[in-house]
Amino acid sequence: MTKPVAVRTLLGDYPVTLALKKGEVKSSSVSLDFADVKTPSTAFKRVVRNLEFDCAELAIVTFLMAKAHGKPLVLLPAVVLARFQHPHIVYNIERGPLAPADLEGRRVGTRSYTVTTSTWLRGILANEHGVDIDRVKWVTFEEAHVAEFRDPPSVERAPEGKELTAMLLAGEIDAAILPAVPTDPRLKPLIHNPATAAEAWHRKYRALQINHMVAVKESLSRSEPEAVREIYRLLAESKKAAKLPKPGEFDTHPFGLEANRRSLEVVIDTVHQQGMIPRRFAVDELFDDVTRKLG
Incomplete structure (x- = not known):
């Protein structure tokens, strides 16, 4: 039997992640090693400066700035935290x-x-x-x-x-x-x-004000594309287990590239307008050939 791919992971406790964090959603091919971090934002420097995690929840503004400075991270089309500010x-x-x-x-x-x-x-x-x-x-x-x-x-x-x-x-x-x-x-x-x-x-x-999405190292996506697909499946299954969104409610945790495209366009414009990134990225640039096709 093939040994599961070990993935050092930073992920907070949210309604859409609880089933995964509690082990109620499982995988035989990926082993997520969750960092013992109560508040993920306190570890975001470790994500982008030290590249400490293979898979990490990350503030979307931090991700865009990291992308602008050449950090080897790619986005998964999975929102774990969003709200109107x-x-x-x-x-x-x-x-x-x-x-x-x-x-x-x-x-x-x-x-x-x-x-x-x-x-x-x-x-x-x-x-x-x-x-x-x-x-x-x-x-x-x-x-x-x-x-x-x-x-x-x-x-x-x-x-x-x-x-x-x-x-x-x-x-x-x-x-x-x-x-x-x-x-x-x-x-x-x-x-x-x-x-x-x-x-x-x-x-x-016509957009959602995204706070945090999930990113993975480029190296993981290149070397273990099936593991990255499995991580996304686990996240999607965890959201499904939370029964979100409830009938008639607005989905504040959209999954999939097209479901997030408009919101990503707006946040890119906002960050660029404030001079925090040097150019407006195309949404597809935030993903690679593996993560772009998820959802």
Whole structure:
């Protein structure tokens, strides 16, 4: 019997991945060695700088930047995390009203300039609200996952020991982009009625705001194409086991190249518009001859 291909894997716990992570979806030809990482985003530097994983969940903005800098990774057409980002930029109502049009000349905190949620929100602010994002001061706490990227002049690093939400509550920044929508009643969405705004954005762009997809090393796809196909099958079976999307619901975890093409076009445009990649990739460039045919 042929020994299963061992695949060092970084993958978070999401509804669409739980069956796979729990071993309820299995393979006789591939053995996924899951890294003991509770929050995958904390290991994204290891994915793109050290090429530590054969298969990894990866922020789509990080993947595009890694692609621009020649990192040997290819995309699988599998979304494991996506959401509409509109409610994730907030302000402190105790310091008075604030709207997107007020942001120029103000300070907005975010973990890193290149965080995918922050990138989407800058695009929303620029394209839907007319904000000149280069006239906003972006206060960050970390460098980009991709070592070659240099933050633009509009970015400054927060003082050592500071924390994002605490800075917002103290008035040291005017708004903040947070990974989770806060429950603190003092913190309200900067974008009025974010659910309605998200629906309008979706109608306009006919796209999903992707956060994380799955990538594999080019070398794995070249040397073990059947293993890569099997990884995709496992992911698809895990999604199926989650019974997602539910009847009548919008699919926030699309699988397959054509199901993701439009959303990838929009994120490529957004990242390029902000100067984070030097050119607009064609969607097919993100895949290789193996992964392009999946789904």
